[in-house]
Amino acid sequence: MSEALRPAAQRSATLEDVARVAGVSRATVSRVINGIRNVDPAIQESVRRAVASTGYVPNGAARSLVTRRAGALALVVSGSGTDGRDEEAGRTQVFTDPFFGRVVSGVFTGLRPHGVHPVLMLADAPEAREQALSYLKQGNADGAMVVSTHADDPMPGLLLAAGVPTVLFGRPAAPLPVSCVDLANRDGARLAADHLHARGRRRVVTIAGPPAVRAARDRLEGFHEAMARHGMPYLPHAEADFTQAGGERAMTRLLVEHPDLDGVFAANDLMAQGAVAVLRDHGLRVPEDVAVVGFDDSSAATAGRPPLTTVRQPVEEMAAEMARILLDVLARPGRGATSVIFEPELVVRRSS
Amino acid sequence: MSEALRPAAQRSATLEDVARVAGVSRATVSRVINGIRNVDPAIQESVRRAVASTGYVPNGAARSLVTRRAGALALVVSGSGTDGRDEEAGRTQVFTDPFFGRVVSGVFTGLRPHGVHPVLMLADAPEAREQALSYLKQGNADGAMVVSTHADDPMPGLLLAAGVPTVLFGRPAAPLPVSCVDLANRDGARLAADHLHARGRRRVVTIAGPPAVRAARDRLEGFHEAMARHGMPYLPHAEADFTQAGGERAMTRLLVEHPDLDGVFAANDLMAQGAVAVLRDHGLRVPEDVAVVGFDDSSAATAGRPPLTTVRQPVEEMAAEMARILLDVLARPGRGATSVIFEPELVVRRSS
DNA sequence: TTGTACGCGTTATCAA
DNA sequence: TTGATAACGCGTACAA
Numbered sequence: 001m002s003e004a005l006r007p008a009a010q011r012s013a014t015l016e017d018v019a020r021v022a023g024v025s026r027a028t029v030s031r032v033i034n035g036i037r038n039v040d041p042a043i044q045e046s047v048r049r050a051v052a053s054t055g056y057v058p059n060g061a062a063r064s065l066v067t068r069r070a071g072a073l074a075l076v077v078s079g080s081g082t083d084g085r086d087e088e089a090g091r092t093q094v095f096t097d098p099f100f101g102r103v104v105s106g107v108f109t110g111l112r113p114h115g116v117h118p119v120l121m122l123a124d125a126p127e128a129r130e131q132a133l134s135y136l137k138q139g140n141a142d143g144a145m146v147v148s149t150h151a152d153d154p155m156p157g158l159l160l161a162a163g164v165p166t167v168l169f170g171r172p173a174a175p176l177p178v179s180c181v182d183l184a185n186r187d188g189a190r191l192a193a194d195h196l197h198a199r200g201r202r203r204v205v206t207i208a209g210p211p212a213v214r215a216a217r218d219r220l221e222g223f224h225e226a227m228a229r230h231g232m233p234y235l236p237h238a239e240a241d242f243t244q245a246g247g248e249r250a251m252t253r254l255l256v257e258h259p260d261l262d263g264v265f266a267a268n269d270l271m272a273q274g275a276v277a278v279l280r281d282h283g284l285r286v287p288e289d290v291a292v293v294g295f296d297d298s299s300a301a302t303a304g305r306p307p308l309t310t311v312r313q314p315v316e317e318m319a320a321e322m323a324r325i326l327l328d329v330l331a332r333p334g335r336g337a338t339s340v341i342f343e344p345e346l347v348v349r350r351s352s
Numbered sequence: 353m354s355e356a357l358r359p360a361a362q363r364s365a366t367l368e369d370v371a372r373v374a375g376v377s378r379a380t381v382s383r384v385i386n387g388i389r390n391v392d393p394a395i396q397e398s399v400r401r402a403v404a405s406t407g408y409v410p411n412g413a414a415r416s417l418v419t420r421r422a423g424a425l426a427l428v429v430s431g432s433g434t435d436g437r438d439e440e441a442g443r444t445q446v447f448t449d450p451f452f453g454r455v456v457s458g459v460f461t462g463l464r465p466h467g468v469h470p471v472l473m474l475a476d477a478p479e480a481r482e483q484a485l486s487y488l489k490q491g492n493a494d495g496a497m498v499v500s501t502h503a504d505d506p507m508p509g510l511l512l513a514a515g516v517p518t519v520l521f522g523r524p525a526a527p528l529p530v531s532c533v534d535l536a537n538r539d540g541a542r543l544a545a546d547h548l549h550a551r552g553r554r555r556v557v558t559i560a561g562p563p564a565v566r567a568a569r570d571r572l573e574g575f576h577e578a579m580a581r582h583g584m585p586y587l588p589h590a591e592a593d594f595t596q597a598g599g600e601r602a603m604t605r606l607l608v609e610h611p612d613l614d615g616v617f618a619a620n621d622l623m624a625q626g627a628v629a630v631l632r633d634h635g636l637r638v639p640e641d642v643a644v645v646g647f648d649d650s651s652a653a654t655a656g657r658p659p660l661t662t663v664r665q666p667v668e669e670m671a672a673e674m675a676r677i678l679l680d681v682l683a684r685p686g687r688g689a690t691s692v693i694f695e696p697e698l699v700v701r702r703s704s
Numbered sequence: 705t706t707g708t709a710c711g712c713g714t715t716a717t718c719a720a
Numbered sequence: 721t722t723g724a725t726a727a728c729g730c731g732t733a734c735a736a
Contacts, residue, residue, distance in 0.1 A: 012489075014713055025723045030715065038721055060490035061417040062713030065728050070413070072424075072471060072492065088461050088668055096453035096651050105444040108474055115483055119424060119471040122460055131467055138412035140424065140469075244655050277657050299448050303596050304656070305629050316440055366729055377707045382731060390705060414729030417712050 013054035022050035033058060064139070072119050073326060074141040075107055076132060078148035078155040079124040080212065091122065093243065094149075097270070098298035099315060103147055103169065106319025114327055118145070123155050136164045143326045145169065145319075151214040165333070167326045169318065173214055179325050179337045181318045185215050186222030188311040188344030192265050192293045193226035195309070199352055201263030201291050206237035207250045207275060209267040216242075219267045219295060236261075240271050244300075247274025255282060262290055263352075269294035269301045272308050276351060291352035306350035318342055365406035374402035385410060416491070424471050425678060426493040427459055428484060430500035430507040431476040432564065443474065445595065446501075449622070450650035451667060455499055455521065458671025466679055470497070475507050488516045495678045497521065497671075503566040517685070519678045521670065522567055531677050531689040533670045537567050538574030540663040540696030544617050544645045545578035547661070551704055553615030553643050558589035559602045559627060561619040568594075571619045571647060588613075592623050596652075599626025607634060614642055615704075621646035621653045624660050628703060643704035658702035670694055 015033075019026045024043060031039050032047040050056075064070050079094060094100060107118050119141055121132040136144060136159070143165035148155055151173040159166045160178055168180035196204055206223055209216025220237065227235055238254050240246035247266060251274060254261065264279075266272035272294030276286050284290050286306060294301055297312035318340075325338055367385075371378045376395060383391050384399040391399075402408075416422050431446060446452060459470050471493055473484040488496060488511070495517035500507055503525040511518045512530055520532035548556055558575055561568025572589065579587055590606050592598030599618060603626060606613065616631075618624035624646030628638050636642050638658060646653055649664035670692075677690055 015715095016713080026714085027716085027723060027725095028721090031722090034715085040721065043722090057486060057489040059417070059713050060487075060492040061413050061420075061422070062728090063490075063715075065411070065413040065417050065713080065730090066715045068413075068728085074469075075472075088457060091460055092454055092457040092651075092668060094453075095456045096450045098448045101446075101448035101452065102444055104447045104472065105440060108443055108472075109440050112474075112480070115487075117426075117471050117473050117484075117487060119469050120427075120456065120460075121469050122464075128464070132469075134409065135412075135467075135469060137409040138415075140412040244651075273655065280657065299444075299596075303625065305632065316444060367731095368729080378730080379707060379709095379732075380705090383706090386731080392705065395706085411729050414712090415731080417714090417729080418731050420712080 012059075013056040014059070015056070017054050018047065018050045018056045021054055022047045068139070070140055070142050071116060072141045073111065073116055073323070074121050074132070074136060074144040075104070075118040076121045076123055076144050076146045076148075076155060076159075078129075078146055078150075078153050079122070080150040080153070090124070094122075094124075097242070098300055099268075099296065100147075102298065102315035103319040106316035106321075107145065107323050109316065110320035110323025110327070116327070129155060129158070133158055133162060137162055142330055143167070145322050145326055149210075150212045151217075152212065165326060165329045167322045167329070169322055170215055171339070177337050179329060179339060181322045181325070181340045181342065183215070183313050183318065183342050183344055185218035185344070186225070188295060188313070189219040189222030189265070190226040191344060191346040192295070192311050193223050193230065195346055195348070195352065196263045196265060196291060196293060197227070197230045197232075199263070199287075199291050202232070203258065203261045204232070204235060204263035204265065205254045205258055205261050206235055207247055207254070207264065207266040207271045208237050208239050209242050209271075211239060213242075216267050223265055240274075242268050242270060244270045244274040244277075247271025248278050249274075251275040251278040255279075264290060264292045266292070266294050269296045269298045269308055269310055272310070272351075273300050273304045276304055276306075276308070287350065287352050293352050297347050301347070301349070309349045309352035310347050312345040312347050314342055364411075365408040366411070367408070369406050370399065370402045370408045373406055374399045420491070422492055422494050423468060424493045425463065425468055425675070426473050426484070426488060426496040427456070427470040428473045428475055428496050428498045428500075428507060428511075430481075430498055430502075430505050431474070432502040432505070443476070446474075446476075449594070450652055451620075451648065452499075454650065454667035455671040458668035458673075459497065459675050461668065462672035462675025462679070468679070481507060481510065485510055485514060489514055494682055495519070497674050497678055501562075502564045503569075504564065517678060517681045519674045519681070521674055523691070525566055529689050531681060531691060533674045533677070533692045533694065535567070535665045535670065535694050535696055537570035537696070538577070540647065540665070541571040541574030541617070542578040543696060543698040544647070544663050545575050545582065547698055547700070547704065548615045548617060548643060548645060549579070549582045549584075551615070551639075551643050554584070555610065555613045556584070556587060556615035556617065557606045557610055557613050558587055559599055559606070559616065559618040559623045560589050560591050561594050561623075563591060565594075568619050575617055592626075594620050594622060596622045596626040596629075599623025600630050601626075603627040603630040607631075616642060616644045618644070618646050621648045621650045621660055621662055624662070624703075625652050625656045628656055628658075628660070639702065639704045645704050649699050653699070653701070661701045661704035662699050664697040664699050666694055 123129040147169040208220040238250035240250040294310035301308040499521040560572040590602035592602040646662035653660040
């Protein structure tokens with residue numbers, strides 16, 4: 001149709017245009033733009049003027065075609081699919097979890113100084129995984145940060161096989177040669193155990209996370225180990241799904257089977273919050289009757305009443321480090337895998 | 353250095369390679385890849401085989417250089433900066449809010465069918481805005497979905513001026529010719545008002561959101577209008593920042609000034625949750641002594657005790673629609689701005 | 705239906 | 721220090 005229909009269809013200025021205006025060659029303009037030295041200051045100035053007057057902005061595609069850099073990194077949320085539930089509800093569940101928000105926040109902290117943006121990818125089903133993988137193989141992102149929920153998540157392996165620079169949040173299940181950041185989950189659980197024991201709790205139960213999640217298993221095992229050292233080798237526990245509702249259901253079951261319990265350790269704050277709610281529903285006082293300890297020190301820990309004693313996981317710092325590691329791998333490839341393990345910390349509040 | 357140091361540095365296959373293997377021209381391979389008809393089935397087959405054997409994957413940069421399409425859309429969180437607080441803490445605040453998670457979830461719903469991924473951008477300060485803007489101008493994303501917190505956010509205007517296809521979550525403050533999705537916030541507030549009035553509450557207070565947020569203002573005004581129609585023209589209100597902690601502070605203040613209040617309307621669920629906590633701290637029963645109504649129907653509404661009566665904002669649907677509109681604008685440009693207003697719905701739970 | 709050939713906007717190499 | 725010029729990998733008129 002007529003050009004008139006697209007008023008501002010003005011092909012945006014190219015290097016060529018700037019060069020013409022400045023009266024130099026494309027190459028020189030490119031050098032100025034990319035801050036390469038060896039350019040006459042006077043020429044630099046006139047080029048800058050030309051850039052301003054033409055409103056020139058480099059074309060990202062052309063640039064990455066030749067540099068082989070996309071200037072973007074993927075943040076892959078690699079899940080297990082939404083076990084039969086409504087698909088969108090499952091997604092909302094994942095993205096609404098404070099954990100996800102903290103990861104995003106930390107990633108920004110790590111990426112911002114480099115002017116890189118994260119592209120979000122959800123790999124929660126085979127097709128979605130393929131889609132994400134092909135997107136990465138196309139070079140639309142230079143590397144991937146992966147936070148996966150299931151221990152048997154195939155994504156890390158697939159990325160590695162595809163040669164995509166990758167860093168994981170959480171150690172890989174199989175011993176893959178891949179960089180990662182993680183928390184010393186067992187240590188964290190031990191802190192909780194020692195604390196509950198020191199508080200004189202002797203009938204303690206655990207609300208564990210999904211056994212398919214490595215961090216969940218580590219927390220459970222670490223807790224049980226520590227309690228065993230305190231002379232309490234057999235502890236009841238119920239499994240839940242890291243949600244508050246799941247925590248409520250688990251607490252309800254445990255309360256039926258062990259009405260005399262006096263301490264609860266939950267593998268994350270959301271479930272701990274659910275536990276507190278159920279305990280109070282049953283007329284039990286927290287912490288007088290039952291002490292509750294959570295895990296993560298997320299916003300959920302301070303949202304309820306009473307605020308939760310919890311094991312702090314510095315998610316933001318970890319995510320920022322994950323981003324930095326990836327950036328580093330990109331900057332000088334060929335280096336071996338790095339892994340950084342963070343130490344948890346007990347935060348005592350009023351629930352214990 | 354020596355090539356040997358980079359084992360798998362094998363330049364990935366190009367169209368050219370595939371063509372050679374299949375014994376056809378680049379053009380034909382391209383046609384097969386892009387599903388263009390008029391290709392002999394036999395040739396199609398041999399091309400596919402060649403693609404498989406070479407492990408060919410199209411190069412995104414080269415492709416978008418010629419198609420002028422990035423295949424990515426930006427999700428811009430355009431804030432006001434972190435009013436003096438710690439920068440990362442403010443970010444975590446934003447990303448941890450259930451609202452953000454729901455937006456992300458909905459965006460995925462809208463984008464997934466088209467194989468497009470959202471690249472996340474945080475424009476919470478002048479530099480960040482510039483960075484985001486230039487990223488978009490470089491063509492790294494084909495359009496932007498903007499959820500901005502402040503009414504006087506310059507981002508929509510800047511994007512429009514830059515010619516970036518844009519859709520807003522929430523009407524623009526100034527009457528810009530830009531597409532958007534929004535909620536009929538005043539109607540929602542009216543639902544809450546009518547409900548509280550029907551419940552016989554006559555000493556009602558409001559916890560409003562930041563006046564700089566348009567939705568917050570609309571909810572406050574809508575509530576007051578409706579209450580005025582019920583014969584209660586003057587209602588006390590306190591302003592907070594949409595966080596639970598803010599809600600707690602506001603509730604505390606209101607309680608001091610109006611110890612006899614019997615109803616609270618909060619402009620979002622997080623603040624309502626905070627209000628409930630404070631009310632219970634003061635020995636007041638919800639809903640017997642004080643009825644509380646929230647807004648959003650986010651996960652916070654069902655997290656606490658009692659679960660909140662609230663005005664449902666279908667954030668996921670709205671975000672999905674925002675994505676679809678943007679996709680549509682991209683598909684056929686030159687169309688006027690579309691705006692879709694969603695209707696809120698009262699969800700009665702036990703807090704009122 | 706297939707192939708040829710050009711252009712997309714940069715960066716980078718090599719002379720000058 | 722600067723300027724030609726060759727890639728980079730792909731889509732697509734146009735010709736065959």
